[in-house]
Amino acid sequence: MGRHAKVLEKDNIDRRELGYYYTPNFVSKYISSRLLMLNPNGQTVLDPCVGKEELLEEFFQNNKLVDGIDVYKYKEDYRSNFIQKDFIEFYSEIKRSQNGSQMTMDNYSDVAYESKQSTDLGYDYIIANPPYNCHEVDYIKSNKSNLKELFPEVGVHNMYSMFISAIIDIAKEGSLIGLITYDSFFTAKAHSGLRNKILSECTIHEITMCPNDLFHEQDADVRTSIVILQKGKSSQSDVFVSNRPLSKGDFEIQLEKQLTNFRASNQKVYKLSDIILNNPKDGYEFIIECPDDIKSLFLNDRLGEKFKCITGISTGNDQLYLSKVKEDPFIIPFYKNPGKNRFFTKNNLYLHKDFLKFDSEIKNFMVRNKKLLYEPGITCSSMGVEFTAAKLPKDSTYGVNANIICDDHEAWWLLAYLNSELVSYLVRGILIRSNMITSGYVSRIPLININENDKTNLGHLAKEAHDKANDGESYQKLLNEINHIVNRCALLSDNTIKKIKKFNLDLIKNT
């Protein structure tokens, strides 16, 4: 499994290869101070991806016994007990030793951990900024079967998620765990295993989302959060959470304030159940600062329970089978992603007329949901931060983006609802804060109670907005009216409406 260990020249580091991004000093200080605040009396610390020891200063100053692991050696002199090792390999050896094979303390004499017949290494604090490896796909690809065995609960989706899982396993009951990490696991379906693991094995003390410019200076556009956990469930009380601030500058001020407020025990906190989407239809998503009147909407019927919410055709080679121009044999309208277009989109391509033949003859040419081919409805955006919906005309086809099949009687009011600011927030603030919006996520959008009169009004507004968009005119006034009706039907408080507007105003930074 392991990678070749190498010593790197200090000023010649290829960040992308190493997944090395240093934690800004004010963030390191915050995380370590929080851990020391929660337990001032611990003795031992581990950073399993220690880099240049950026996270450890507070622990050194407090005379803790610090161990550091990193696959790369960045400098000659470490203040921690440093061991150059792939942490995943280290973890796998611990697991093997737990299963009775030959791991001994001598293997890692530099690292002070207790050898037990369990994976618990006895540290009081574990602190980490797990690697954001661009090449993790290669690493995972070449070690897939071993890694699958090693991480049966959380899967092998990212380097960071495996790190978090391993950290939880090696933590002893009561260990504090401080992380700054990618936060795609808060909502992504693929990471439900990691969410379950955290919720069943750890206390959550804090989730502070970081601004997305935090690592921009280091050329990394990553959405990260500070997560403070404690192994074991017995310490769980209320949780501190906070949404993404707009900038690194704001964040620095925010963290200072947070520390002061924590010291004064003067911090607004949430019940654990308020920050988890725990209905049977959901997947224990972590929802940060979600107003109660929004959370209760998730008790309603979902879009997918009332309408067919489906994907269509993947060609395996769009260049070959799709054309921008309508020209025989490319004559069937094909909607792939309305992009930023709401209500109306001409963002369509043309599909080869023999596509059904290709489906039966070509292995990776797939036509899904054939029975619903050419039915009208709504086509939704897949990529991009904004969630948009446009009318899907009859006799069209579509790609792997989400499409809702319905006749015009339903399509118009639903089109208004899907383009409302409420749904933008539900999708990007709650259901999926990262990745593509697949039909699975769209089918989980809660519906709200809209009476027939309001449906008719919403329908008229959507039709008008559709025509305006078709003519290239602004439909903003109509959208305002739609938002007004939708917010009223959803029984949202003024505060919640303000919160949603604020979130949508800076969607990219807030997501």
Ligand SMILES: C[S@@+](CC[C@H](N)C(=O)[O-])C[C@H]1O[C@@H](n2cnc3c(N)ncnc32)[C@H](O)[C@@H]1O
């Ligand atoms: C995001 S950096 C964090 C560095 C430092 N701890 C900090 O917070 O500034 C991630 C670190 O993980 C290390 N790393 C990458 N893959 C690793 C692995 N398999 N085992 C141990 N360390 C690894 C990288 O060398 C890098 O130092």
